[in-house]
Amino acid sequence: MMKKVVLAGGTGFIGKYLEKQFTLQKYEVIIISRQPQHITWSDTMGIKAAVNNAELVINLAGKSVDCRYNEKNKQEIFDSRTETTRILGKAIESVPNPPELWINSSTATIYRHAEDRPMTEATGDIGDGFSVEVAKAWEKSFFDFNLLQTRQVALRIAIVLGKDGGVMTPFKNLVTFGLGGFQGPGTQMFSWIHIEDVYRIMLFIRDRKDLQGVFNCSAPNPITNKQYMAQMREKMNRKIGLPSPRWMLEIGAVIIRTETELILKSRWVIPERLEKEGYQFKYPKIDEALADILS
Template sequence: MNKPPVVIAGASGFIGHYLARRFSQDGWQLKMIGRNSEIQWGDTEAIRQALEGAELLINLAGRSVSCRYNEANKAEIFASRTETTEELGRALEACQNPPRDWFNASTGTIYRHAEDCPQDEANGELGSGFSVEVAKAWEAALDQSDTPATRKIPLRMSIVMGPNARDLGRRGPGGAGVMRPFQILSRFGLGGRMGKGTQKYSWVHIEDLYRAIIFIHQHPQLQGPINIASPEVVSNAELMRQLRISLKIPFGIPTPAWLLELGAILIRTETELVLKSRWVDPAKLRAAGFKWQYPQLPRALEAIADYGKTARELD
């Protein structure tokens, strides 16, 4: 028997593609909202109809932050998150039978640069700067929607790691989230620590993201922002060491911060993505009894590598 409908907004990226596949595998009915979907942004009535009677709404919409933070890109990053969240709120307000839960993507980057202590939902200190302001505005847009019948949860996601889009069976562009540039650097011998290498790297395997979403949906007592991360945080130096092991690469040349700055300009991105120390503590999930399938980085990297190897052998 099929499960009730789940609506995924902004499902065209790495995370959305994986979640749609997993929900479908587990028997959920799927409805998609996005630029490449049958239901388009701007058609609020069509969105309302999709949400009517659905069990769960997951919003992942937002332009990639892997770009230079010029004024045009910053405006698009803001708008792609806040305006889509606001439109979903308007559609939900018009529903007679709205979803029980609305999980809206957010980011662990909302917390400050932290190398001294973990940042949990109760005591974590919010940071400053452009990325933090985006996260705050994103969560504010969710909070301001008048949807009392629907539980609203910002998912403060750490770096999501998983098999790339090709390995999931989809041809065309895509990649293994943030891991792909790390893999490329490692294969060219540049897989050493980045900057000081002491900055913390909070991460989560994408299967545990899916399992956490199901877990939160099944535990209505959980409220407010929820950190989505593995319980094991590593330093950037340890991340690169484990990645080299998984790729069977014996050495990696360290990359100083000044060279990262130059490289970021050349590939049109920002060094914040690798130099900010993200120490995200999933305190709410741990206290509620969530069990991670991939709590440790070596096992997660091994699973990702094995998935890709199997997929390529089946081609």
């Protein structure tokens, strides 16, 4: 019988990559999304049938945070994460053959702005502000379920770097047009992870039946924004990159309808649990990751 994986919210940048990889591994891939060609979030029976007999369920659902934080968008960002998590949990609770593993995405943004020390799962300080409240509610809606037959893992995912989309597109555009200098002070930490490591971490957790709880999903060598942009320029053969001071970012964010927090928050996150458990990163350093992505 073909192994089955359910990708909830599987139509975004990470979801498309996972769909491709799991298909290559001869999995039956079932997608739940708002798009009519997939199982939709209102299809309770369809979702139950999907999670029943699945080997694993991966939930990536959530409205993009790359928008202005007005009240309407904030509510959608919040509900699109907590409600979809509750729908999945109730479905898993109700089926005779629940999945062995449920991975729910969370975010490394749950930690505070950190320029003084790295944040681990054990010693990281939870921050404050809207995006942190979303992350806390997201994890609570996940761990409120106490599933006897299903391991639960929340991945606090850092900024994901990959070839086809995500943050690489705007960063590449900045460098191409000569604006690839540092943003804001440039000292803010940039925690990142190659998309292939996201997939491999999921397989690692799948195979390690003793693992559950919260994991930081980030490369072990975070860098500053200044170092990151320098690496981008080097790999793209651009000698000059004008920096973007904070005031310029504020104006630009309004024009392109996003928030400066996405660039200016210092995310200094270390994957302590994964490293302790023996996970070997394929791309531990930014130069290797960018060499692959920009090749």
